[in-house]
Amino acid sequence: MSEIKSINAISPVVEVKNLWKVFPKRQRSKGKKTLNIDVHDEVTISQMEKDGKVVVAVRDVSFEIYPGEIFIVMGLSGSGKSTLIRCLMRLIEVTAGTIKINDLDITSLSKKELVKHRRYQAAMVFQHYGLLPHKTVLDNVAFGLKLRGEPKEERYRKANAAIERVGLKGWENYYPAALSGGMQQRVGIARALVMDAPVLLMDEPFSGLDPLISRQLQDELLRLQEEMKKSIMFVTHDLSEALRLGDRMAIMRRGSIVQIGTPDEIVSNPADDYVAAFVADERRTLEKTKLSLGNKLASTPASS
């Protein structure tokens, strides 16, 4: 079946299969960071979870991201979405499963290959910006290129272009501390764009900003996406943001993905009570607009 699928559809850029991340809870033995658990042994895992020995942050998660789409991962805090996105960069080592980005298995990369993957294949935007306070906006944006070892002229040229793209022209020589939150996140986005990586990972990039700015940046992201057509994984806990941005979305709960689908599918056809509760408000407004639209339609001919 999968063969037929791969012939028919475009092959995914990111392919996550049966991904698990299990954290040991009480880290008494400091040296032992990796945990040897057979994740397929469900009885042992659930028993260990009950005993409070482990926390399962990501539980048997599979999904694909296709070229040019914005894939939303949504869930409440603690549902494992931030862990999941960090696994894609291997900022957190996975316990089991595979992650393929452009057909390269991330989980089996050596240290050197991993550095290369991070430099060329994917770029990340963080909730808390993660800007370097001792470098100017220009140097912050050029930072990834510097790590790659690109010559100075080249990286400043690219960085200047990226800064202009996110609307921060004129701010190149300021330090991040002088910028507002929204502007700092623009720097964060420029820093990711300048890498020109096929995959963009965004970990709640607009959650810390006030609603108006966050809305502005959402629009801007959509505008930028029009031009660049990247494959974006976007983590958020805000449903309205997810619905605005997402081509497809996955809803996470306690480490597992409960439902994957387009925003419409999820709102109109929630898989279970949890998702239904999540989208309840949205459904209500939808029904209201339908209702008022219906009223309008009904009243229009009468008034004219």
Add this chain to the structure above:
Amino acid sequence: MFPEHFTFHVAEQVNNFVDWLLNSYAPVFDAISTGILTMLLRINEILLMVPWWLYMIIVFVVLFTTTKKLIASLTLAILPLLIGAFELWALAMESLAVVLTAVIISLLIGIPMGILMAEINSFAVVIRPILDGMQTMPSFVYLIPAMMLFGLGKVPAVLATLIYSLPPVIRLTNMGLRHVPKNIEEAALAYGATKWQLLKEVRIPLAMPSILTGVNQTTMMALAMVVVASMIGARGLGQEVLLSINRIDIGRGFEAGLSVVVMAIVIDRVTQSIAKKWEPPQVRIIGKLLFKSFFL
């Protein structure tokens, strides 16, 4: 008092051990000794070569460019005049030479040690109690090992000063590196920083204020120790203090003591102001920025 058959001494063994050490590793100690001595003498020479008024200019320029406080900078630049007026200038330079030598060696050892401590946890576990021990020990105690190995004179004085002033820079380097915000480190890693790049581009620059506070502390400790080290033959201001204690010459002691205080204050302010310059920039021109950010 104490039961007699309980007592025993290790003094003889210690003496034997030191003798053995000196006999079998004589070339090593000689090499260290000449190395430190040449460095010390060279520094002393340079310090004496510089005319007195140039020090004041240097102090003023450094302080004024970093702090922008005219009166404070002027006062601190003029203070050293007092040392010259007491006819203690040459002695002060001698002390300063010992301090500088000890501090330079301290930093050469201390900063890499601090980095290692921050990088390797097991190393930190071993070093930390040693540093605790070094800092709780009275400064006089350091005279003993230095004297044991190098006898009397300037070299053991530098060595004792070095040991005493080493802990703060190690500690503060380690602390600064460990307190670099995790989210910034994570971001740098996500962009493909190797361990070395992370250290060079992110961790050390961000730890710089802490490291420089360590340099400041180390310098101050060295200055305190250099007075004590006069007991094993470091000349300079300490010797002057020691002499006046022995002769109960209060006035002379006061002059020497005051000179030490002046040196301490000036060095402290200068190193601190340099440290401040390294702090990550905060919001400056606020009004203009608010105006601009309003439209973004």
